[in-house]
Amino acid sequence: MAKRHDAVRTELVAVVVAVAEGAPRVLTTSGYPLQLPAGPLRDSHRSMQAGLRAWVEDQTGLRLGYVEQLYTFADRDRARDGSERMISVSYLALAWPTDVDVERWVSWYDLFPWEDQRGYGAAVATLVPHLRAWAGEEDTERREVRCRVTFALDGRDWLPELALQRYEVLYEAGLVRESPDWRGVLGPEVTGPWMLHDHRRIVATGIGRLRAKIQYRPVVFELMPPEFTLGQLQACVEAIAGQHVHKQNFRRIVEQQRLVEETGGTSSETGGRPARLFRFRREILDERAAGGTKLPRSR
Amino acid sequence: MAKRHDAVRTELVAVVVAVAEGAPRVLTTSGYPLQLPAGPLRDSHRSMQAGLRAWVEDQTGLRLGYVEQLYTFADRDRARDGSERMISVSYLALAWPTDVDVERWVSWYDLFPWEDQRGYGAAVATLVPHLRAWAGEEDTERREVRCRVTFALDGRDWLPELALQRYEVLYEAGLVRESPDWRGVLGPEVTGPWMLHDHRRIVATGIGRLRAKIQYRPVVFELMPPEFTLGQLQACVEAIAGQHVHKQNFRRIVEQQRLVEETGGTSSETGGRPARLFRFRREILDERAAGGTKLPRSR
DNA sequence: ACAAAAGTGTTCGTCTTACACCCATGC
DNA sequence: GCATGGGTGTAAGACGAACACTTTTGT
Numbered sequence: 001m002a003k004r005h006d007a008v009r010t011e012l013v014a015v016v017v018a019v020a021e022g023a024p025r026v027l028t029t030s031g032y033p034l035q036l037p038a039g040p041l042r043d044s045h046r047s048m049q050a051g052l053r054a055w056v057e058d059q060t061g062l063r064l065g066y067v068e069q070l071y072t073f074a075d076r077d078r079a080r081d082g083s084e085r086m087i088s089v090s091y092l093a094l095a096w097p098t099d100v101d102v103e104r105w106v107s108w109y110d111l112f113p114w115e116d117q118r119g120y121g122a123a124v125a126t127l128v129p130h131l132r133a134w135a136g137e138e139d140t141e142r143r144e145v146r147c148r149v150t151f152a153l154d155g156r157d158w159l160p161e162l163a164l165q166r167y168e169v170l171y172e173a174g175l176v177r178e179s180p181d182w183r184g185v186l187g188p189e190v191t192g193p194w195m196l197h198d199h200r201r202i203v204a205t206g207i208g209r210l211r212a213k214i215q216y217r218p219v220v221f222e223l224m225p226p227e228f229t230l231g232q233l234q235a236c237v238e239a240i241a242g243q244h245v246h247k248q249n250f251r252r253i254v255e256q257q258r259l260v261e262e263t264g265g266t267s268s269e270t271g272g273r274p275a276r277l278f279r280f281r282r283e284i285l286d287e288r289a290a291g292g293t294k295l296p297r298s299r
Numbered sequence: 300m301a302k303r304h305d306a307v308r309t310e311l312v313a314v315v316v317a318v319a320e321g322a323p324r325v326l327t328t329s330g331y332p333l334q335l336p337a338g339p340l341r342d343s344h345r346s347m348q349a350g351l352r353a354w355v356e357d358q359t360g361l362r363l364g365y366v367e368q369l370y371t372f373a374d375r376d377r378a379r380d381g382s383e384r385m386i387s388v389s390y391l392a393l394a395w396p397t398d399v400d401v402e403r404w405v406s407w408y409d410l411f412p413w414e415d416q417r418g419y420g421a422a423v424a425t426l427v428p429h430l431r432a433w434a435g436e437e438d439t440e441r442r443e444v445r446c447r448v449t450f451a452l453d454g455r456d457w458l459p460e461l462a463l464q465r466y467e468v469l470y471e472a473g474l475v476r477e478s479p480d481w482r483g484v485l486g487p488e489v490t491g492p493w494m495l496h497d498h499r500r501i502v503a504t505g506i507g508r509l510r511a512k513i514q515y516r517p518v519v520f521e522l523m524p525p526e527f528t529l530g531q532l533q534a535c536v537e538a539i540a541g542q543h544v545h546k547q548n549f550r551r552i553v554e555q556q557r558l559v560e561e562t563g564g565t566s567s568e569t570g571g572r573p574a575r576l577f578r579f580r581r582e583i584l585d586e587r588a589a590g591g592t593k594l595p596r597s598r
Numbered sequence: 599a600c601a602a603a604a605g606t607g608t609t610c611g612t613c614t615t616a617c618a619c620c621c622a623t624g625c
Numbered sequence: 626g627c628a629t630g631g632g633t634g635t636a637a638g639a640c641g642a643a644c645a646c647t648t649t650t651g652t
Contacts, residue, residue: 008340010307010373010386041307041373043384048373072371072388074309075346085342087309087386089371145585231631249615251632256613272630273622286444530603548642550605571603572649 008074010041012052013090013199015070015206016062018097018105019223019236025097025105026203029059034106035196036203041089052091060104066094066222071205073198088198092206094222109242111192111203114151114166116242117158124151126190127175134173160241161212167204176200211241218259221280229267229275230254259284307373309340311351312389312498314369314505315361317396317404318522318535324396324404325502328358333405334495335502340388351390359403365393365521370504372497387497391505393521408541410491410502413450413465415541416457423450425489426474433472459540460511466503475499510540517558520579526562528574529553558583 014037016027028034037056045051053064070090097105109116113123131151135143150166152158170176175186177194195203213219220237234250254260260278268274313336315326327333336355344350352363369389396404408415412422430450434442449465451457469475474485476493494502512518519536533549553559559577567573 008307008309010309041384041386048371069370071368072347074340074388085340087340087388089373089386142585149585229631246615247631248617248633252614268623270630271624272628273624273632275631286441286448528604545642546604547606547644552641567650569603570651571601572605572651574604 008085008087011038011086011088012041012048012055013038013088013202014052014056014064014093015090015203016056016060016064016093016095017206017210017223018095019239020097020105022235022239023107023109024207024223024239025107026111026206027056027060027062027095028104028106030104033194033196034111034199036199038088048089049091052093056093062095064093064095066219068092070202070209073202088202090202090205092209094210094219096223096225108203108207111195111200112163112167112207113190113192115160115163115207117160118238118242118244123190126186127151127170128153130175130186131169131173134175158243160243161208161215163207163211164201164204165208167201171201214240218257218280218284221259224280227263227265227277227279229277230260231270231275233260233278257284307384307386310337310385310387311340311347311354312337312387312501313351313355313363313392314389314502315355315359315363315392315394316505316509316522317394318538319396319404321534321538322406322408323506323522323538324406325410325505326355326359326361326394327403327405329403332493332495333410333498335498337387347388348390351392355392361394363392363394365518367391369501369508372501387501389501389504391508393509393518395522395524407502407506410494410499411462411466411506412489412491414459414462414506416459417537417541417543422489425485426450426469427452429474429485430468430472433474457542459542460507460514462506462510463500463503464507466500470500513539517556517579517583520558523579526564526566526576526578528566528576529559530569530574532559532577556583 014027016037018025018027027037029037037059039051039055039058041048041051045054048069049067052067056062056064068091070092072087072089074085074087114121114127116123128151131147135147137143146165146169148154148156149159150162150169167176170191171178176191177188192200194200210219214237220233220240223236223240224233230251233254234245234247237250238244259281261281263277263279265277266274267277313326315336317324317326326336328336336358338350338354338357340347340350344353347368348366351366355361355363367390369391371386371388373384373386413420413426415422427450430446434446436442445464445468447453447455448458449461449468466475469490470477475490476487491499493499509518513536519532519539522535522539523532529550532553533544533546536549537543558580560580562576562578564576565573566576
């Protein structure tokens with residue numbers, strides 16, 4: 001097969017996120033290792049977004065709503081089989097998981113256990129000594145600073161939106177499984193499972209983007225059902241951020257930004273006093289280009 | 300020539316920004332119409348960034364410093380000659396213009412006259428009646444809201460980072476020159492000149508990104524010489540934002556974020572009392588992943 | 599002396615954070 | 626009745642916007 005000069009194949013990759021059962025989840029297709037919905041860009045596709053929607057629907061049956069471009073990867077050493085160069089254009093999509101095979105929705109925190117700061121941060125505690133060791137090896141100064149910032153060592157604040165940077169540190173430190181024959185010291189309950197090609201990095205990119213965006217744009221609502229209680233909304237934000245937020249402040253922010261309106265109904269699902277139901281005021285997407293759901297710090 | 304199925308060509312496009320003589324400028328290559336440095340991704344390129352740097356240096360002699368990916372374009376109707384589909388991966392680069400042919404650095408505000416809000420906003424005043432007319436034509440409600448938000452009508456705040464959205468509105472309203480034979484009512488002194496393909500849209504994307512980023516990341520300094528006065532720094536921020544900022548508050552923010560340190564020297568360039576010289580504390584790029592140069596509103 | 603730009607101190611108001619407390623339901 | 630989550634008021638404090646004013650140079 002003659003290899004054409006400078007030829008490329010273009011692949012579309014989707015990070016489809018939904019929140020279910022207390023965890024944000026990404027949609028995978030069947031097969032081992034875990035992989036994201038993806039497929040080549042066809043001449044028949046009107047646009048890359050259209051192609052992406054088609055591939056996701058083909059492979060998972062899910063019709064996408066909100067979609068935005070994430071990043072385009074093309075490093076030469078990503079070549080998988082020595083043939084043509086591969087360009088991957090990745091997209092972030094938000095959905096809520098309905099009528100979909102639950103098996104395929106993998107929790108963020110199974111993929112990246114250290115990203116969930118709502119418990120006691122056990123994964124990070126396990127990782128830290130290995131990170132310190134890696135930092136001590138060489139280029140010490142810069143490595144230590146990176147670890148301190150990304151993993152909130154020495155009393156720093158944990159910044160949820162640094163998911164990609166954390167993954168990169170772990171990758172460089174060799175603490176993350178990157179091939180089927182990888183043999184590291186730590187098990188997958190701490191480092192997470194292997195994924196196809198660089199799909200895991202792509203997911204980390206998506207997590208970082210979503211966590212950053214949720215702070216200044218009202219995108220959470222793309223992950224919510226049409227009606228919801230403020231408690232559910234808060235739980236959704238906390239799941240994505242991997243952090244607890246302050247209840248009263250959260251509610252005040254949502255209110256005063258006039259992001260939601262009452263439906264009149266109530267819900268009495270999770271014990272305790274029944275909660276009022278709200279719906280997203282879609283109008284404000286037009287009214288205001290800025291403004292989102294800020295995260296007040298700590299609980 | 301047989302057309303291969305699903306074949307694509309990949310092009311790298313650079314929006315190189317520098318601030319000189321009171322205006323932010325983009326680097327163009329010679330030729331008419333105006334065009335950005337660009338070239339195909341080669342097998343020999345290690346990565347797209349490396350390829351981009353090579354093309355820019357080839358075509359303009361400039362060695363790039365700071366570079367980040369902007370957006371990837373691939374709509375089928377962008378096809379230029381009916382042959383293979385073209386994918387364009389665009390990048391934003393920041394530089395300061397030294398040893399470079401000044402002719403090639405085109406002011407943002409020649410390309411997008413309405414984006415400069417530091418004067419009396421004459422361009423916007425001219426555009427508004429045409430925008431209102433366009434909104435009245437059809438889909439009135441949505442169009443009016445878009446105009447109000449993007450162009451700050453009816454007493455709204457002007458948001459500098461909506462540069463792309465403004466361009467899109469003008470494009471849809473047919474107020475912007477998009478081909479050599481375009482004949483609109485308004486002259487280029489208000490609507491700006493035509494650029495090759497969708498290069499003008501790509502510049503607008505870059506402007507929006509830079510204006511947004513400057514508010515939460517210390518990227519201004521990539522546009523400054525090694526030593527500068529606070530006045531110069533402020534002028535640079537104002538040039539990019541297209542807005543004046545409050546002097547004292549600007550200085551306080553820069554100080555308290557410890558973004559700069561004194562060099563000890565002073566500069567007495569622009570009349571008046573000589574100003575102290577500062578340099579960027581590059582360390583903070585590591586120290587803090589967050590925090591940038593906030594823009595206090597108005598003068 | 600005056601223009602022009604650098605540089606400082608202080609007030610005012612809003613937005614953030616935090617604490618304390620009451621309410622309505624199920625078991 | 627008490628556990629559980631829903632829901633509210635208000636005070637302390639951080640931060641941004643704005644104003645007024647002083648300092649140091651060139652002409």
